[in-house]
Structures are given as structure tokens and as C-alpha cells.
Amino acid sequence: MTRLAAGPDPVPAVLGELARRSAATVALIGVDGTVLSVHPGRHPLAPAVLAAAARAVPGLHARGTPAAVRGGDGAPTVHLVALGAAEPGNGADCDPDGGADPPPWLAAVDPADPVPGDLLADAARLLGLCWRLDRSERARRRVAAGDGRGREAVLHLLMVGDVAPARRVAAALRPHLPDVARVCVVECAPGRRGEAAGQVTRVLGGRAWVVPCPVRSRHLIALVPEHGAAPGGRGSGAETAGRLISRRVPDTRVGVSEPVPLHRTAVGYEQAFHALAVARSHPDGHCRFDRPADLRSALGPAGTDWASALLAPCLSYRPARRTDPDGPELLATLGSWLAFDGAAHRHLRIHRNTLAARLALLRDRLALDLSRVSDQSVAWLALHLLGPAAPGDAAGPAGEVAPGDGGDAAGPAGAVNDGDDAGPSEGSPLGASGGDPRGGVPAGDGDGRWHGLDRLLAAPALRLWAHDQVAPLSADGTTVGLATVRAWLRADGRLPGTASALGISVSAVRKRLNRAEQVLGRSLLRGPSARHELWLALRVLDAPPG
Missing domain, CATH: 3.30.70.270 (Reverse transcriptase/Diguanylate cyclase domain)
Structure with missing residues (x-):
């Protein structure tokens, strides 16, 4: 029984061994008289005998009696032992969730032969330990789950x-x-x-x-x-x-x-x-x-004013019902969607349908089609420019990655999507939409909806920033990487549409984008993706100078 107590499912294992060795019917009975587990013995037992033992347990527990023997005069002898009797007053009868959870009682009934006292005492001692260990393990899991949820809440607030x-x-x-x-x-x-x-x-x-x-x-x-x-x-x-x-x-x-x-x-x-x-x-x-450059500092106050104008319908939004998301919550949903795409519901801990409803409200308030990379990039820029800042804050969206030793960021191709999350725009609750008409850069009729984005991006400092973003794609002397990224953005980040436009297979597109990730030092196929910065950079570079 000691060996069984150290194995998996020790309580039923020890009960079964006790029933086998004593030939008695053994059971665990809760302090409220509920029969929790029964292991039949060698001789058949009338259900009324076990029911009588169960009715006796609440009274014994209320009086604090550690053990009792019932029966005799021709009736089967019933041994009742409280599993928690060895440690009175130690708080073992308090559940970590605040409810009463006292140890159960062990009942052993044999109509023919008496149960050996030493065997019953050893079994009760082992069962008490196993029961307390099992309860402690459940409590540990609850505490660990609560700690994890608390840490996740802190992370969400920081984000x-x-x-x-x-x-x-x-x-x-x-x-x-x-x-x-x-x-x-x-x-x-x-x-x-x-x-x-x-x-x-x-x-x-x-x-x-x-x-x-x-x-x-x-x-x-x-x-x-x-x-x-x-x-x-x-x-x-x-x-x-x-x-x-x-x-x-x-x-x-x-x-x-x-x-x-x-x-x-x-x-x-x-x-x-x-x-x-x-x-x-x-x-x-x-x-x-x-990070080699900072887009926020390059745009300055003009960028903040532009972002405030674009997001004003959400900043001033007040829901009709108190339970509906307000403006800040809508913007938090927008930021999560831009970062995680279809997996945003897991980040926000909401249902997929709730996410889709919030995105539909954002689309109506902002007049943006959030299924298109162009409108996503405009929303991303506005959120980034309007985000919290502090003096000397040097973090920014534009950057390159250097290896741990500070050397060249480029590495061999081969980063593979492991299927843990969908790529950008895959599995989107917003559905598919048409791509932009020219190389990942939309036609100019969207500038009115975007509150003069082109005027904002005409700042001279941005051309240098934009060149730094896309220059690694042509560093090998070819334009294959840049052409692939353009086609990918034009297809709103969808691999099948990109493959069709380039006349190659989907796997070839994925390999090209994996190589682009390495030379850019940015994630493309998994969000947070650099597709927004790349779209903006191409918008800047493709605009006529002046």
C-alpha cells in the first residue's frame, strides 16, 4: 500500500488494495453522508448496511469522534475511521477557496470475517496522507492559475x-x-x-x-x-x-x-x-x-495633430449602453487587431463574434476598411503617433535587428511558420477584400478619408526613413525581394493572391518572405508584422518628390 500511495491515483489504488487484502467492502464517505467511492469485498454486502454507515458519519463528525465501530449481534461489523483525525485544529478542514472541505471517513464492512485492526489503521493513515496530498495539489494548481491570470492582467495593462x-x-x-x-x-x-x-x-x-x-x-x-x-x-x-x-x-x-x-x-x-x-x-x-530611426520624432507635433483628427470619432465615442466598449477600449481592440490579426480575441479574452462586432464599429467610426493593408497601416500610424511618450523615449517602430554580438542582422533563410498562429489577414473576421492598385500603395482617392496622409508623409526626413526600411530588400543587387513584398502588400498580406500575381507557388512566396524577414530583421508572416511600416515606406518613396 505504501508503494501504491506513491503512484498515480493513490486514493483509489490504496482502497482497492485494502479491499483485496481484507476481503471487506471499503468505501469513502463524506462528512455529509455522501458515499464518494466504493470497492466491493469478497462477500456480497446489502446496500442497506452501507447506507446505515453513511447516515452515521455526519453525527460522528459533528461530535468530533475520530473512530467508531457499528453493528454486532448478528449484523455486519462496520469500522468507521476519520481520515483527518490525526491532525486536529491544523486548518486541514478549510478549503483554499473558503469553503468547508473536511476529510472523508473510511468505512470497512465484512459480513463474515473481522477486519484486521493493524491493516485498517495503516490504510487509514496512508489514505489520510494521500487525500491531503491530492487536495494540496489541487490547491497549488488553483494558486498557480490565479498567479498566471494576475500576471497576464498586469501585462495587458502595460501593453x-x-x-x-x-x-x-x-x-x-x-x-x-x-x-x-x-x-x-x-x-x-x-x-x-x-x-x-x-x-x-x-x-x-x-x-x-x-x-x-x-x-x-x-x-x-x-x-x-x-x-x-x-x-x-x-x-x-x-x-x-x-x-x-x-x-x-x-x-x-x-x-x-x-x-x-x-x-x-x-x-x-x-x-x-x-x-x-x-x-x-x-x-x-x-x-x-x-533602432536606427524614429518615425514619431521625424513627424513631430504635426503627426500628433493628424492622428488626433483621424481617431477623433473613437476618442470622443460614448456607448449607448454602459456594458458596451467605450472609445479607449475600442482603440485597444484596434491595436490588438493590428498586432495579432485573427488571434486578437485570445489577447483580449473575448469571443470571436465580439471581436467582429467591435471591428465593424471601428470601421463605421473611422471610415476605414480594416481588412486592407492600406487602411490598417493608416490606423497603425495614427495609434503609434498618438501613443504615450516620455522625454528621451527612443523606442520607435522603425528598426533593424542585430545579433547578440552586435554584428550583421542578416541570417540564412528558413524561418518557418509553425502554425501556432495565422499569418496576417489569414482567418480574419473581416473577410477578404481587393488589393491596392499599385505596388502595395493605394490610389490617391483614399487620402481624403485619411485626413491628408500624403501631406503628412511629404516631410523631407521621411524619405530617408523610408529608404532605410526597404533598402535591405535590394542589397543583393536584385529587386526580387522588393517586388515580392510589393505584391504581398498589394494582395493585403495573403499568400495565394501574392503567388497568383507573381506566377509562382505559395511555398515559393513563403520562402521569399522568409528571406525578406532575415534581411529586414523584421517579422512579416506573423504579427506583430512590419507590413504597416513597409506600406508607409513605399507610399513615401512612390510619391513624387517635392
Whole structure:
């Protein structure tokens, strides 16, 4: 019985062994008289005998009696033992959820032979331990699930820029949130995320805030404190976290962002995700994001004014019902949709139909067709320009990824979509739509709906930014990469439409885009995708100068 107690399902296993060795019918009875489990013995037992034993248990428990013997005078002898009697007053009768959950009673009935007392005592002792262990394991799982939900809530608040409530929620957890952190996205082997999370925590000395990604089942998100670093700095610790994780945690790839303040956690996540796209093919298994230019600073106050005008219908929106999403919640939904596409419902913890209804409301309020890359890019730019900023904040959407040693970001092709999430526009609740008429850049009639986007993008500094975005695609002396990206954007990020336009197979398109990911140092096939920046860059470059 001791061996069985250490195996799987110990309570029924020990009960079965007790029934076999004693030839008695054994049962577990709850303190309310409910028969929880029965294992028949060698001799048949009248149901009335077990029912009488069950009726006796509530009274015995109320009086605090640890054990009793019923029957005799020709009736079957019934032994009743309280499994929790050995530890009175230790809180074992309190369920972690606040409800009463006292230990059950063991009943042993044999109409023919008496049950050996030492066997019954040993079995009751083992069953009590097994029952408490099983209850403790259930409580541990509940606590772990609650801790995970709390950490996910903190991450969600940080992703939408609500730092103050995030700090209040995080105060009950450990470790404390840092003021400046690097965001690491860790991709681990399938089914091993829990093990990887524990290893990442140990590798980083318990200083990192580690959260399982609510969208992708193979990803972990870690906020690693950047002590003494200014946002955007390039200290020697830039790749430390990624190197430690990739070397010490088996089968992982790590993307690391620049140091970002907490209110820019969403930008840090996007940077780390882009770095992960290169890390998949890099021999070191980790890459860091390195930003050469800042689109927000290039546009300045004019960009903020333009974004406010475009998003004004949502900023001023007040729902008719208190239970409906308000303006900020709609914009949070828009940001999640642009980052995760059809998987946004998992990020927001809402139903697919609820997501579709919110997107329809956004489409009506903003007059944007969010199934098209062109309108998505306009919305992305507006959200980015209107996002929270701080003095000295150097995080921005434009960038390239450098390997952990600071060398060239380009690596061999071969990043493969593992099926964990659909590519951009695949499985979209908005459905398909027609592509833009020219090379990924829409016709000019959309500029009126976009509140003068072309005038905003005519800033001289943006041409340099745009050239930096697309130049790596032609670095090999050919225009194949650039032509593929143009066709892909024109097809609204859909691989079949791109393949049809180029006259090649879907797998060939995917391979070309994988190579483009490596030379750009950005994620394309999985969101957050760089398709919005690329569309804007092509819009700038294809506009007549002047």
C-alpha cells in the first residue's frame, strides 16, 4: 500500500488494495453522508448496511469522534475511521477557496470475517496522507492559475499603457515591476512552456517578470530590469538576457528589445518579436533589436495633430449602453487587431463574434476598411503617433535587428511558420477584400478619408526613413525581394493572391518572405508584422518628390 500511495491515483489504488487484502467492502464517505467511492469485498454486502454507515458519519463528525465501530449481534461489523483525525485544529478542514472541505471517513464492512485492526489503521493513515496530498495539489494548481491570470492582467495593462494600475496589481506578486526593462520574447519547444518559464526565472535570478503569452502557446514574455540604463541606451547588457536564456534553456530562441520604460511595453514587445524572427535562423539563438530611426520624432507635433483628427470619432465615442466598449477600449481592440490579426480575441479574452462586432464599429467610426493593408497601416500610424511618450523615449517602430554580438542582422533563410498562429489577414473576421492598385500603395482617392496622409508623409526626413526600411530588400543587387513584398502588400498580406500575381507557388512566396524577414530583421508572416511600416515606406518613396 505504501508503494501504491506513491503512484498515480493513490486514493483509489490504496482502497482497492485494502479491499483485496481484507476481503471487506471499503468505501469513502463524506462528512455529509455522501458515499464518494466504493470497492466491493469478497462477500456480497446489502446496500442497506452501507447506507446505515453513511447516515452515521455526519453525527460522528459533528461530535468530533475520530473512530467508531457499528453493528454486532448478528449484523455486519462496520469500522468507521476519520481520515483527518490525526491532525486536529491544523486548518486541514478549510478549503483554499473558503469553503468547508473536511476529510472523508473510511468505512470497512465484512459480513463474515473481522477486519484486521493493524491493516485498517495503516490504510487509514496512508489514505489520510494521500487525500491531503491530492487536495494540496489541487490547491497549488488553483494558486498557480490565479498567479498566471494576475500576471497576464498586469501585462495587458502595460501593453495599453496603464502603468499605475499595473503597479497596483503587481504589488501583490513578485518581483516588482522595474522602471526600465528589456522585453524578451522566448520561443520554446511545444508543450514545454511551463518548464521553460521556471528555467527562465532561475536563469535570470528571479528578477524578471515572466508571463506566458496569452496569444501564442509556445511563447513566453519576460520583462528584464535594465538597471541604470536610459531608454534607448546600448549598454553591454544588451544581449545578456538573450544569451543566458538561449544557452541555458534547451530548445529556445529569444528576441530582445531595447530598454523601454514601462509605458512603452507594447513597443518593446513589438521590437522583441521582430528580433525573434531573426533569432530563429541565427546560430546563437538570440538577437536584439537595434533602432536606427524614429518615425514619431521625424513627424513631430504635426503627426500628433493628424492622428488626433483621424481617431477623433473613437476618442470622443460614448456607448449607448454602459456594458458596451467605450472609445479607449475600442482603440485597444484596434491595436490588438493590428498586432495579432485573427488571434486578437485570445489577447483580449473575448469571443470571436465580439471581436467582429467591435471591428465593424471601428470601421463605421473611422471610415476605414480594416481588412486592407492600406487602411490598417493608416490606423497603425495614427495609434503609434498618438501613443504615450516620455522625454528621451527612443523606442520607435522603425528598426533593424542585430545579433547578440552586435554584428550583421542578416541570417540564412528558413524561418518557418509553425502554425501556432495565422499569418496576417489569414482567418480574419473581416473577410477578404481587393488589393491596392499599385505596388502595395493605394490610389490617391483614399487620402481624403485619411485626413491628408500624403501631406503628412511629404516631410523631407521621411524619405530617408523610408529608404532605410526597404533598402535591405535590394542589397543583393536584385529587386526580387522588393517586388515580392510589393505584391504581398498589394494582395493585403495573403499568400495565394501574392503567388497568383507573381506566377509562382505559395511555398515559393513563403520562402521569399522568409528571406525578406532575415534581411529586414523584421517579422512579416506573423504579427506583430512590419507590413504597416513597409506600406508607409513605399507610399513615401512612390510619391513624387517635392
